[in-house]
Structure formats: C-alpha cells, structure tokens
Amino acid sequence: MRSTKLEVRELSKVFRTVEGREILALKDINLEVLDGELLCILGSSGCGKSTLLRIVAGLEQPSAGDVLINGRPLTGPGPDRGMVFQEHLLFPWRTVRQNVEYGLEVKGGPKTARAQECLSMVGLENSSEQYPKELSGGMKQRVGIARALANDPAILLMDEPFASVDAQTRSDLQAMLLTIWWGTRKTILFVTHSVEEAVYLADRVILMGSGSGHIIDTVSVDLPRPRYRVSPEFNDVRRDILKRLGFLTGE
Amino acid sequence: MRSTKLEVRELSKVFRTVEGREILALKDINLEVLDGELLCILGSSGCGKSTLLRIVAGLEQPSAGDVLINGRPLTGPGPDRGMVFQEHLLFPWRTVRQNVEYGLEVKGGPKTARAQECLSMVGLENSSEQYPKELSGGMKQRVGIARALANDPAILLMDEPFASVDAQTRSDLQAMLLTIWWGTRKTILFVTHSVEEAVYLADRVILMGSGSGHIIDTVSVDLPRPRYRVSPEFNDVRRDILKRLGFLTGE
Amino acid sequence: LDKIRIGYMPILPSAHEFIAAEKGWYRELGVPVEEIRFSSGPPIVQAFAAGQVDVAYFGIGPALVSVAKGIKAKVVASGVTEQLAVIAVNSFADQYQKEPNRKAFLQFAKAKGRPLKIATFPPGSTPNVMLRYWLDKLHVDPVKDVEILSMGASGVRLAVLSQKVDATMILEPIITIIRHSPIPYRIVVYGKQILPGQPGSILFVRQSIIDERPDIVEKLVHMHLKATKILVEKRDEAAGIISRKIGPEALPVKVARESLDSKALHWVANPHAIVDGTMTYNRFQVKLGTFKKGVDPKDLFDFRFYDRVIKAHPEYKGY
Amino acid sequence: MKGNPVLGISRLGRTVVQCTSVAGFLGLWEGLVWLGLFPPYLLPAPTAVATTFVDQIGNGNIPRLLGYSLRHYALGLIWGVSLGVLLGLCMAWSRQLELVLDPIIALLRPIPPLAWIPFAIIWFGITTQAAAFLISLGAFYITLYSTYGGVKGIDWRLVDVARTLGDQSNWGIIRRIVIPAALPAILTGIRTSLGQGWMTVVAAEMFGIQGIGLKMLEAAGLLSMDVVMAYMAVIGLVYFGIDHTFRTVEDRLLRWR
C-alpha cells in the first residue's frame, strides 16, 4: 500500500479585509493525499481552492488546523513543494533557462544541466535563451512547470495552470503533464474549475462547495489511462460529478 | 421560406505584413445567411474567423469578392450591423448607460429610454451608472451586447464574445443570448472555437480549416431547444463535428 | 593658510586686482592666490559669508552688509569714489536737463504710459543704494514713479544695449560701452553730483587673515597703491591689462582706455578719505530699512596697513 | 497581494508618527542654530523663518510678489499647454503634419527652457512676457509629447467599435474616442508642466523679473537668509497646493480608471 504523503487536518482559514470584515475562505478541511497520487480539487470561483494550495505551499498561515508532510508539520515554503500558478508568473527579466535555474541558483551549486533536463521534460529545450514575452501562453505554462520541477520537489502544487490557454493547447499540456507525472511519480495537487479536465487527469477528485470553503464530496476516477474525452464512460463520470455539484438538479 | 439576409461571394482577403510578406487570411469564402438565422463559425486560432467578421462589419476591405446585405453590396460600417468583441472593448470613460447610448448619441435624438430597454434585455438595468472597471467579465460582455443592440441592427456579429469568462458565466450568457435572439429575431453570426458552444447555440455551424482560411464543411444542428449539454444526442453532434474537424482520426 | 581667494567683478573698480594678477605681484605674497569672478557685489557677499572668499574687491555697500550681518572683516583701502553715473534714453535726459526733479519722471511716465524702467545691480550693491539715494533726494517714489529692475553686470548690459530699459545706474566700463554703442542714450548725472565724495569700491579682507598674516595684508595694500599709481599715470598700459582681463570681445582696448579717462572715476586709495561718505551712505541704508542700526566705523575700517605703507613708501602719498 | 506587508498601525498612529517626525526634524534644526554652530546667515532658525514669514505676509510683500509670480505662471501655462495639446493631437492624427513638424521640434526640444533666457530678455525685455515665454516653452514640449504619445497609444480597436456603432466623421471620433482615451496621458503631461513651470518661474525671475524668485535673490544679497527661507516656504506651499488641487481634478476627471 502507498504511504500518505500529505495530510490536512481540520484546516480553517479566515481572512480579515481592510475594513475589518472576516471572510471564511476554508472551513474544516480534512484531506489525505497518497504518495504519487494525482489529486484534482474542483470548485467554482472563490471557493477557496487557491487558498488551500497557498497554505500547503507555506505562503499563507492557516487560522486553525495542521498540514503534515510525511507526517511532519509544515514550517513555511520550501523546495520540497513546487508550485505552478495560473498567471504563469514567470520572471520576465530572466530567460527561460534563467527562470528554470532560479531555485538551483538559490540553493547554490551546478544548475545548467538540471535546467536543461527540466526544459526537455516540457519540450522546450530549444527555447532556453528566449525571454518570457517571446513565448505563447502554453509555452509560458511549460516553463512554469519546468521551473517548479527544477528543485525536484516531492509535491507539485498546480493552481489552474491551464485555465488561460486555448482548448487545443490545453489538451496538449494535459497530456504532457500526465507523461511527466508518469515519469517522475510526483504527488500532484491540481486545482481546476473544469470538470472535463479533472476527469481527464485525476486519480481522485475533491469537490468544493461554491462559496462555502469546505469539501462537499470526493470522487475516485477509475477509468484506465489514456482516457478518451468523448467516450460514454467519460461522459458518465463527468455527469456524475456535475450532479454532485448540484448543476443538474433541473433535469 | 425565409429570405437571404447576408450573402458572401467568393470572398478572399490577403494581408501584407510590414516586411512585405503576404498572408492569405481568407480564401474563396461563399456563405448565405438567412434572415433570423443563428449561424456559428467554428475554427481554431488564426483560421480567419475574425477577419471574416470584420469584413462583414465593414471594418476591413476584402481583397476579392463581395458581401451583400439584403442583396445590396456593402459600403462600410453601419448601424445596420452591430458587433460584439471578445475583449469587450467597452469605452472605459463612459458609464454602462453612456456606453449603450453611444450609437444613439451619434445618430442624435432621444437615447436614455432605448438604452435602458437594451440594458434590461441583458439584465443590467441596475448597473447603468457604473463604470466598466466596476463590472465582472460577464457583465462587461452583457454591456457589449446591449451596446450593439441599441442601434437595433438587423445583423449581430459576435466575435468569440464568451471566450474569456468562466464556465458558469458562459453558460448563463449563452442562455441569455438565446432569449434575446428569440425575442428580437435578429440574424446572428457567432464566432467561437468551442465545439460545445457552437452545438448549444447554432442553427447551422460553419467549420473553417485551421490556418487555411476556407470553409471545410457545414453542419446543421437540428436539436430542439432548449438543448441539454450532457444528453447523448448533444454528444453525438459534438462528436460528429470533432470528427469532421479531423480531431478524432486517432480513434 | 594655504591659499588666498580673491573675489572680483569684470568692471573697472576691480582694476587693481587685474593689474596685480597680470603683473605677477601675487607671487610675492608667498601663498597661492585663487581669483574668483562674480557678476555683481551681492554674490561676493554670499561667497564671503560662505567662507569661499578671503579678499574682495567690491563696493562699500556689500561691505556694510557683511559687517552688519556679523561677518568679521575690514576695509583696508579704498578703490574708487564717485564712480557711478546714470545713463538714460535721450528723451528722458532732455526732460531731466530742463527740470532736474520729480517732474521729469512724471512727464516721462505720462508720455510712455508707464514709469521709467531703470536697471541696476541688486539691492545691497552700491549702484542700487546710490540710485535710491538719488531718487530720494529728488523725492521720487522708488515704487510708484519708477520701476527698478535688479540684475548682474551681463544682465544690465543686455537690457540696456537691447533697449529693454530706459535708464541705468551703473559704473565703468559699462558707461563708456553704452556711450560707444549707437543706441540713443546718454549720461544724465554723475555720482559726484548725487553724493559728493561718495565711497565706491574698497578692498575688503577677512579678519582671520588680518590677525594671522598681517604681513600678507600689508603686501596687498602695497600692491593696491602700486596699481593705483599705474591706473592714474600709465593709462595705456592699464587699459591693455583691463581689456585682456575682462575679455577683449567684451571690452576692446580702445574702449578701456577711454573709460579710464571717464569723469566717473576717481582713484582714491586712502581709506580715511571715505569715512564721512560711508557714514552718510550707511545712514541712508538705515533709512531704507536695510539695517536696523548703523555700523560703527571701528568695526568697518582698519587703517593700520594703509598708514604703514604710506610711511614706508611716501611716494604713494596723495592716492 | 499588492504592496509589501503592512505593519499593524492605525490611521491615528500614522499621523502621530508623521507629526513627530517633522517636529523632530525642525527641533533638531532649531537646536543646531541655538548651539551657535552656524551663524544665522548660513542657517536661519525655523522660528526666525516663521517670524519673517508672518512679517512678510503682514507687510504685503508675499501677496504682492506671489501675485506677480502666479501671473507669469498662469500665462505661460495657458499658452504652452493649449498649443502643446493642440499640436500634439494634430501631429498624432495627421501623418503629414507629423513628418514635417517632428524633425523641427526634435531639433529644438533638447534645449532646456532656461537656456532661452538671453533670448527671452532680448525679445520681450524684463517683462511678464519673458517669464511666460520660458514657462510656456517647457509646458509646450511636455504636453505636446504626452498628448502625442497618449493619442498614438490609445487602443485603436475602440475606434473600430465606434465605427461599427455608426460614428464615421473624423471630428466625431476625435471628440468621442481619441480625446477621452488620451486624457490620462494629456493630464499627466499637464501635471508635469505644472511642476517644471513653477521651477522655471522662480529661476526666470532671478534674472530681474519682479516676483518671488527675484525677492529671494535680493534677500540673499543682503544675507537675509531668513527671508530667503520664508520665500522658499511660500514656493513649496504654493506648489503643494497647486499640485494637490490638480490631482484632485485629475482624479475626478479620471474616476473611470
């Protein structure tokens, strides 16, 4: 049996706005992620998906509850967790290679070979000297993934990484991600608000309620890979999830 | 039988880049749109969809061929055709109401009542004094539609109007568009690169080849409205279109 | 003391400095000399206050300002007296010749629809004070009856030569330069008609130098007298030096030579000779409100050096 | 997540810290003068400056001289800004005009306004016009290029939108689209001109034109540095007021941003 890589226990997060109002972004979240699992977190806008990921990344302090990694509590951001952002957030003044080298530079030691290796994984070995502005949206996301991979983190946190690219590119990136996941066996937390994307990628899908900041359901996706988006089985899972999310009540 | 509203005959468009290279954006396009028809133009990025719409709007001159409206050749932009853009392109210095009033202001005469009427059609009667920056993406698109409707154009040209809003808002906007279309019986040319969107909305779908700038196929969608996105019939049409576009050859 | 900084202006009252520099007399001082050029008296006062100037050739006006503001320095010799003149556009000069009083000003203002514009150095400078003294004597209101514009030497020349002002209270060589230009301006009054014995330029030395190196100060006063003698007796030679120093394009030798003959120049080195005039001048400054109270001659003059040099070199007696 | 982490400090706390900071600065300065480290003609005490300031208001000097200076300023700005905005619009709109005028302006622009002082005097004399000319030069270049850049940089797709809504005439498009879209840039240009113009006023007056600048220089010649500083305070306060007022107007005009 696979071990637990990441555990979230009774996690809550309250934000205080400048006017002093309190926003409950997460409420009593409990979650266990197995080593090597590809977990999708699905929910509509504002349900707290990003907040959860930022807490796991160590960028935000929880208001209550714990996050354990390999059973040890979290202390802050660290190179054991890599994060990929929706807005790509590349460093625009660095070339593709220099972006990927960032984490290695901070750590010290050799960097070029490892950067080149990560760029190959995302199929960008030939664009290493370009600046982010010269890349298409899809390429930028690839660099973001390579940059997160460079530190060889055990956990990859991905916050709607493919939300702002067009449909074709999106499906290419999804396929690429699966290949990388297969090759490296990383634990991946993948946030999305596309049901189709979650069903295509995930071992398990966590459904978050809209606006309430808690987990309403968990769905295991047992379809064999590679999955086929227009197959009836795929459509069944998609329909099941939409129903659990409350979208198909009118039917 | 319904009359022909818009006819496109042997239309071609060649762009000349600054370096002097020629780009063939459209090639021998032939198209007939019936009065009151909702026609979707489907194709991937760069296939010339926007160019076609801009020519019909009168913003661009064709290199060859004609566009006829009610049998009369086109002379330039005019209030008989309203256009809605993907990037919403609201006038940021005008309030919602002032945006909608723009065309009426140019024409002269009364404007407030008509603007209010159009805003009601898109469900924004209560936001008329807000500035665009205060609106969500979905609301901005609604204003764009109301603005195009204000002149009461016979033809509505919509260039991927819902491409940059989230899934939930998108389906709301689609439903709203159908209601408006039903109520006003306008002829609508709707550009999209989402197969699902085309199948949900269209009477007929024009498929454009990727990068070639010509029409590869035409599909009539005979499903009754309201259509139901996860029904097997819907999935069949979707699958059929994907196949014609060459996406499912690997199956 | 590692160097002496001497401030001067590109006008004739600084001629002693030009001669001393050109003739290489400064080498005798035993310390290096740095010459610093200024466009009018007030900036030298500021530089003096800033400790950037040790010895200055400027007017009695700035000297009084400095001492009144508590700067420790003394007048050790006089330079010129009665060196000023008022130059004005011919129409005013004619009027003034007929009626040398306030009426001339009022007539001019009536004819032109605006008061007479007079350019001069900034407040605190000798020309400015003497202009006001003149107007005061004539009961002319310096605010309502005329417009006084204050600027540096270049500004005055530019304004007068391009005929943007109607009159100026100014000193040599600008007087001669203006008389040489084709513009329709001429001299209206000379300084001595305004205030007989009016003190003009002086040699001003920082107290710390007087205390530490009286020998240097004595040498400076000696040079000053030697230069005075040349200015009076060898005007051709002096004109050459002055023209070179001010700049031949600004002051051709011919004009320099002529200005040395000007009626607006009286080379007087004896500081005793200007004490009375200075006190009159100072009382007027108090009246103007520049100072709250007058300056004590003891705080302003140091006659020792002049007296000692004259004793040792009786040939300079009379300068 | 914009701005760096905010210390937990209240609005009141901020004001207190700010006042303390200014008070500390003034106190230190006063102390230095009291200790007699500097003679008052090198560094007048803040209290002396304050007294002089009140005196100069009392005797009417400040209102009178400020009146002159503001006159120079207003005249110069009105000319410079109107010409700059107008020509900027024309140059951005008409390619021909741009081609002809741009090289001439590019030739003259690197000469800073204050370098024109000799010509200002010789052309206009020691007058209001001379000062206004210098100020208008600076304002002209700044607003010309900011307007030009603003118009060139507008989202030209909005013009397409206007055309599909039936707006066909050049003047309609300029009035309804180009000017409002370029307004932020134009206003920034005007604001910059306000700053540079004020500096030019003070400097130009030092060449003999009646106003605050000349008064400062005259006072400096008399070593009355307390007067100089009182007028520096006037200059600072007036500029602060002008800038603040303009920003309020700007925010109001651009509240849609």
Add this chain to the structure above:
Amino acid sequence: MKGNPVLGISRLGRTVVQCTSVAGFLGLWEGLVWLGLFPPYLLPAPTAVATTFVDQIGNGNIPRLLGYSLRHYALGLIWGVSLGVLLGLCMAWSRQLELVLDPIIALLRPIPPLAWIPFAIIWFGITTQAAAFLISLGAFYITLYSTYGGVKGIDWRLVDVARTLGDQSNWGIIRRIVIPAALPAILTGIRTSLGQGWMTVVAAEMFGIQGIGLKMLEAAGLLSMDVVMAYMAVIGLVYFGIDHTFRTVEDRLLRWR
C-alpha cells in the same frame, strides 16, 4: 491594430521629408535675417551661428566650458541618483523608515531645486559643489520617488514564487526579485533626472559658476547673440547625445520587456 493608419511611405522617403523640413525651417529663418527684418542681435542667422560654433570649438572655448559643465552634471547626478535609489529602496522595503522619512521629504520636495540657489551659494560658494548640489537635489527627489513607486508597484506575487522556489532571505529577494522588477521605474527616474539635471546645470551656471551657462549670459551681455545661440546648440546636442545613449543602455537592460 496599434498606431494610426500608416501612409504608404518608405524609410528613405521619410528621411527625405525630414531633412527637407529642417532645411526649410533653417532656410526660412536665414531668409528672414537676410531681408533685414531683424537686427542680428535679435535673431542671428543660422549661418552666423554655425560659423561662431566652429570658431568656439577652434579656440577651445566649447571643449573647456563643456568640460566644466559636464563635471557639475556628472557629480550632481552621481550623488543624487545613488542616494535617491538607495533611500527609495529602503523606504519601500521598510515601513518604519517610510513613516519617519516620508513626511520630511514630502515637506521639502515641493521646493524646486533652483529655489535653493541662494543657499547653494552661501553654503558652497560659487563652486562646482554648489552646482552639483542643485543638480543632485532634483535627481534625488525624482529617483527616490520613482524607485519607491517602482518597488511598491512590482508584482508581489513574484515574491511568492521566489519563496516557493526556496528563496527565503530579504537580501536574496531584494537582489533577485525587487531590484530587477523595479528596474524599469528606476531607469525612468534616472532618465528624467538626466533631463532636469541638464537644465539645472545651465541655470545654476548663470549665477556665476564657470561653464556653458555663464558663457551664454556673458555673451548675451555683449549682445553677441550668435555666440549665445552657438552655445544653445551645444546644450541641445549634448543633451541629445546623453539622452540617446541612456535610452540605448536602457533598451539593452530592459530588452526582456
């Protein structure tokens, strides 16, 4: 679809039009002088200015005086820019420092650099330092606020990214994220300082400090307006060169934009 419609005009055509335009301007000016409408001291002919220009280079005046002016300029900029950037960074980074310093700087900033002339002279005399002080004042405020604004306005999410990549120390973040991200704003501040500083040099020298500015004023006093204009040309050319060079450097440093 950016920029307004381009006339079909080639690169060569542009150059020809531009040259014609400048030539026409100079020709018109020369013609006006020839017609004798203006005495040469009101408007010297371009040919006269050109001759004088060559003369003044030949007799060594231009190189010598330009040397002085550039010295004032360089010294002032180095001081002003270094202090401005440093303090701007510190104030944007440390909330405490910002609270203490901001009110004092806000108090002093509205006083334009040239209003400090009397104090510059009384503190430093008619010296290089006085000119450098005035120039550095302007450069200081400009770079301080542009750096401060640049740092405040950076995308702070990039700091989050750096932290997830293991960058924890303040200094690491400042060096690797804050400075490069704020560099465009910092460079804009420096470029603005270059312009204002050059204007300040010329103006400051008119108060008696050796250099181009003083020479212009002296020549004006002699009504040698051709000399004045020759030096205006020097000022323009040098500024053009400086600005051009800096823009090249800037483009190079920001080629990632």
